């Protein structure tokens with residue numbers, strides 16, 4: 001059996017930015033299905049309105065340290081989503097990756113060992129190069145794929161859980177996305193979205209609705225049954241590091 005407690009595959013979900021509205025809209029669904037979440041947080045913007053002009057989530061309130069600690073108490077996890085979300089380059093990685101870890105750990109007064117590349121995967125090379133210096137043991141990307149027990153922890157893929165893919169695909173929402181692949185590969189799905197809202201997503205190619213989120217969780221529980229290990233990503237990474245010695 002490949003995973004903890006003999007589980008056959010793994011399911012996780014992450015929310016980039018850590019909007020306060022998660023408490024109102026996503027958290028009740030997490031509690032209903034017994035699924036922990038995960039927040040990718042911009043180090044310099046905790047407990048303040050998001051300051052990223054041009055972002056679909058600009059000016060939305062970000063969870064405070066106390067709210068984040070309450071979520072961690074009930075099993076949620078956190079990662080560092082860079083210092084400013086302006087995009088990681090080889091030139092700014094010392095600030096955006098290395099100093100970002102120090103700043104988030106001081107702001108939250110807890111250890112943060114996972115990095116989450118902001119924007120798109122163009123920031124991945126800089127994050128990779130500086131991860132060890134920063135002390136990060138894993139990196140979340142937005143490569144859309146299923147991870148396995150052998151996946152390099154600095155190249156973790158995530159599955160966009162979005163209402164509709166952007167042009168030219170316009171794929172409609174799929175609550176079964178990659179589940180059967182994960183079962184076949186005995187793999188690990190890490191879903192990714194931002195802040196699900198009732199009826200209409202904030203951005204159709206960056207988010208799903210709360211109804212779609214609930215459909216996803218119900219599908220994971222129904223198909224996964226006793227075979228799926230549901231855990232937030234840090235827990236899975238720590239377990240893998242232990243296994244790999």
Ligand SMILES: [Zn+2]
Pocket residue numbers: 016017081085118119
């Ligand atoms: Zn982001």
